[in-house]
Amino acid sequence: xxxxxxxxxxxxxxxxxxxxxxxxxxxxxxxxxxxxxxxxxxxxxxxxxxxxxxxxxxxxxxxxxxxxxxxxxxxxxxxxxxxxxxxxxxxxxxx
Amino acid sequence: xxxxxxxxxxxxxxxxxxxxxxxxxxxxxxxxxxxxxxxxxxxxxxxxxxxxxxxxxxxxxxxxxxxxxxxxxxxxxxxxxxxxxxxxxxxxxxxxxxxxxxxxxxxxxxxxxxxxxxxxxxxxxxxxxxxxxxxxxxxxxxxxxx
Numbered sequence: 001x002x003x004x005x006x007x008x009x010x011x012x013x014x015x016x017x018x019x020x021x022x023x024x025x026x027x028x029x030x031x032x033x034x035x036x037x038x039x040x041x042x043x044x045x046x047x048x049x050x051x052x053x054x055x056x057x058x059x060x061x062x063x064x065x066x067x068x069x070x071x072x073x074x075x076x077x078x079x080x081x082x083x084x085x086x087x088x089x090x091x092x093x094x095x
Numbered sequence: 096x097x098x099x100x101x102x103x104x105x106x107x108x109x110x111x112x113x114x115x116x117x118x119x120x121x122x123x124x125x126x127x128x129x130x131x132x133x134x135x136x137x138x139x140x141x142x143x144x145x146x147x148x149x150x151x152x153x154x155x156x157x158x159x160x161x162x163x164x165x166x167x168x169x170x171x172x173x174x175x176x177x178x179x180x181x182x183x184x185x186x187x188x189x190x191x192x193x194x195x196x197x198x199x200x201x202x203x204x205x206x207x208x209x210x211x212x213x214x215x216x217x218x219x220x221x222x223x224x225x226x227x228x229x230x231x232x233x234x235x236x237x238x239x240x241x
Contacts, residue, residue, distance in 0.1 A: 010198050055196050057158045064158045084165055085198025087144075090124055090153035091182040091190050 001077035003031055007042075008084050014042040028058070029071040031081065046083060047071065055086040102231045103177070103203045103219040105129070105138055110234050112141045114215055117181035117207040120146065124154040125207075129177035130168050137238050138176040138203070146180075153192070154180050177219075179205035187216035189227050197222035203230065 002022040007015050015021050021039060025031035029047075036043035046056050051071050058065045059082040065073050075081065109129055117125045126146050129138035142164060147157040156164075168174060178199060182190075187206035189197070197204060200223045208216035221228045 008198065010200060055198075057161065059158075059162055062162065064162075066158075082162065084158075084161060086155055086158065086196065087126070087128075087161060087178060087198065088153070088155035088196045089180060089190065089193035090148075090150065091185045092152035092192070 003075055003077065004080045005031070005035060006080065006082040010085055011042060011045055011083065014039045014045070024077075025075060027071065028060070028065060028073045028075055028081070031075055032071075055088055057084045057086050058082070059084070101203075101221060101228075102233050103138075103205070104136075104233045104235060104238065105177070106238055107234050107236055109138060109141050110217065112143075113177075113179050113205065114207055114217065116143045117179075117209050120181070121209040122151045122183045123149055124151065124181050124183060126154040126156060126178075126180040128164070128175040128179070130171075130173040131176035133172050133174045136176060139238065140173070151183050175199055175202050177205050178202045179207065181207045181209050183209050185210065187218045189220055189222060194222055194225055194227060200224075 002024050004020050005023055006020050007018065021035065023031045023035045025034050032043045032047055046053060052058055060068060060073055060075065061080055116127060124146055127143040130140040130142060131137045144156050144160060146154045148155050187208040189204060189206060204220045204222050206218050217232060219230045219232050221230060
């Protein structure tokens with residue numbers, strides 16, 4: 001058993017085009033570290049020094065992990081993690 | 096692919112629905128997608144989305160609503176052929192913000208400006224790796240089934 005991670009189109013350059021990959025770990029943070037061993041660069045597209053990148057949505061099963069525990073959210077075998085780039089933008093930049 | 100000119104071919108009814116949504120939500124930015132069969136480049140299913148930011152200068156799909164829609168598209172073997180949003184006081188051209196968050200390299204990014212109540216600005220772009228390429232918009236009465 002392992003944790004299935006669904007990869008959006010824009011990040012599939014890190015997974016040889018695969019739509020889903022498997023990983024393991026006790027928390028999301030562990031999981032992304034584990035994935036990065038086989039899919040170099042993937043972690044950096046999802047996580048920065050402050051935690052999850054603001055315009056990347058990560059869901060554990062059907063829940064936005066921001067409402068769970070962010071990177072500290074516990075994960076277990078059989079879970080499905082979905083990564084989706086936020087659809088966002090607008091006329092004016094924040095700063 | 097950036098640099099290769101493309102055309103967005105869209106039905107009149109869908110075009111009108113996008114403009115209508117943009118007008119209705121003015122002065123806030125409106126956003127949504129038009130889904131279509133994966134790989135077909137045919138925008139067939141209009142899906143207006145809530146702007147979770149409810150802002151005149153920013154939009155973001157509600158993350159939960161986005162997950163549901165993306166799952167649904169997966170199940171139906173669809174993709175977001177068009178991703179649209181409005182600018183309410185500026186031109187229908189991708190802003191720096193739009194370019195930095197553009198996450199769907201195969202989508203047509205449609206921008207509608209509602210700054211002028213009497214005329215419509217409706218433009219379409221490909222945004223890949225920070226490069227913006229404007230494309231021609233062709234409005235047809237019915238999409239050909241190929």
